[in-house]
Structures are given as structure tokens and as C-alpha cells.
Amino acid sequence: MIKNTVRKEFLQRRMNILEEELQQQTALLAISFRKLILPPVNYLMSYNPLASRHEFDVSVCEDILKEQNVMMCIAWPKIHVDLLGMEAVQVEKDGLFIKNKFNILEPIGGAIVPPQNLDIIFVPLVAFDERGYRVGYGKGYYDRFLAQCRPDAIKIGFSFFEAVEYIEDIDEFDVPLNFCITPHRIYEF
Ligand SMILES: Nc1nc2c(c(=O)[nH]1)N(C=O)[C@@H](CNc1ccc(C(=O)N[C@@H](CCC(=O)O)C(=O)O)cc1)CN2
Numbered sequence: 001m002i003k004n005t006v007r008k009e010f011l012q013r014r015m016n017i018l019e020e021e022l023q024q025q026t027a028l029l030a031i032s033f034r035k036l037i038l039p040p041v042n043y044l045m046s047y048n049p050l051a052s053r054h055e056f057d058v059s060v061c062e063d064i065l066k067e068q069n070v071m072m073c074i075a076w077p078k079i080h081v082d083l084l085g086m087e088a089v090q091v092e093k094d095g096l097f098i099k100n101k102f103n104i105l106e107p108i109g110g111a112i113v114p115p116q117n118l119d120i121i122f123v124p125l126v127a128f129d130e131r132g133y134r135v136g137y138g139k140g141y142y143d144r145f146l147a148q149c150r151p152d153a154i155k156i157g158f159s160f161f162e163a164v165e166y167i168e169d170i171d172e173f174d175v176p177l178n179f180c181i182t183p184h185r186i187y188e189f
Pocket residue numbers: 047048049050055077079086102104124125136137138139140141142
């Protein structure tokens with residue numbers, strides 16, 4: 001399947017999940033995440049989920065990592081719509097956030113974290129394949145950003161659905177995940 005077909009199909013499937021099931025699957029996904037053994041983390045890049053698009057709420061996974069790494073700093077994506085660019089900005093969880101053009105909460109103020117400092121990146125996605133390639137909303141924000149991160153930064157995706165077999169039109173800009181967590185499985189690529 002090609003990215004556009006996968007994107008459409010999985011966005012639709014995700015929007016069809018009912019609220020109660022969404023909560024159950026979110027809890028199962030968090031249980032899966034807890035089983036993952038990760039090295040010590042200084043800098044995590046997380047994201048603020050778009051509930052209106054049924055994105056997985058990663059905050060429980062932030063809390064799990066924070067329990068294991070008490071000094072860990074968390075950064076959040078801030079996009080530059082014109083440049084299709086993105087920065088990691090560090091603020092406290094109770095810091096100031098404002099909604100961007102896409103209704104996603106972004107930090108106001110805070111320090112920019114150089115992408116090279118990030119140890120773990122939670123990567124939003126719509127679908128992924130058995131090789132760890134992903135599709136998002138199709139603007140390439142994450143692909144551009146991940147290209148600036150250390151090759152050994154651990155990229156983790158979350159999905160309510162299992163992997164598709166093979167996304168055909170992968171290009172040189174696509175950066176694969178290291179792990180994808182689902183309610184029933186941990187994929188390691
Ligand atoms: N929670 C979360 N934060 C994130 C992302 C994400 O996927 N999820 N991103 C991951 O990249 C970046 C934002 N990227 C986005 C790209 C497109 C659309 C979107 O809604 N596009 C519309 C078209 C709207 C328009 O062009 O004006 C659409 O797809 O219908 C949203 C976010 C950074 N932060």
C-alpha cells in the first residue's frame with residue numbers, strides 16, 4: 001500500500017473507535033509500554049496529543065519514564081508552518097502552552113533543546129509497517145526533525161492498530177522507528 005492510502009484508511013479506522021474502547025486501548029497500551037526496558041534518559045521529546053483525532057495520550061508514558069529517570073527533562077514540538085520546521089522546546093508540564101494552527105498545544109517560552117541532546121523521541125503516527133516506517137499527517141515535520149537527531153536516539157511510536165506489512169513509497173527522508181507499542185505487542189525494529 002502507498003502512504004496516502006494507508007493514511008486515509010488508518011485515520012478513518014482510528015476515528016471509528018468509540019470513546020469507551022479508546023480508554024480501554026489506551027490503558028492496554030500503557031501496560032505494554034511499561035514492559036519496555038530502556039536505557040537512562042536525560043532528554044525526552046514528547047508531544048501533546050490531538051484528542052479530536054483520537055491520538056494516543058502519551059502522558060502516562062511520560063510519567064512512567066519520569067519514575068525511572070527523576071532528573072529527566074521533557075521537550076515539546078513547536079512547529080514553524082512556513083518552513084515546515086519543528087523545534088524541541090523544554091518547559092515544565094505546568095508551564096504555558098498555547099494552541100497552534102492545527103489545535104495542538106505548544107509551549108510558550110522555554111529553552112530550545114538541540115535535537116542532538118534528545119535521547120528518546122515519542123513520535124506521533126497514523127500507521128506504521130513491519131520495518132518500522134511510519135506515516136503521519138503528510139507534512140514531513142517529523143522526518144525533517146528526526147534527520148537532525150542523533151542516530152542512536154530512540155524513536156518510539158504508539159498505535160492502536162498492528163503494523164501494515166509494507167509501505168511502498170518510502171523515500172530517503174523517511175526515518176524508521178526503533179519501537180512501536182500497541183495494546184497487544186511491542187515491535188522492535
Ligand atoms: N500531537 C501531535 N503533535 C504534532 C504532530 C502530530 O502528528 N501530532 N505533528 C506531526 O507532524 C506536527 C504537526 N503536524 C501536523 C500536520 C498536519 C496537520 C493537519 O491537521 N493537517 C490537515 C490539513 C490542514 C491544513 O493544511 O491547513 C489535514 O491533514 O487534514 C496537523 C498536524 C507537530 N506536532
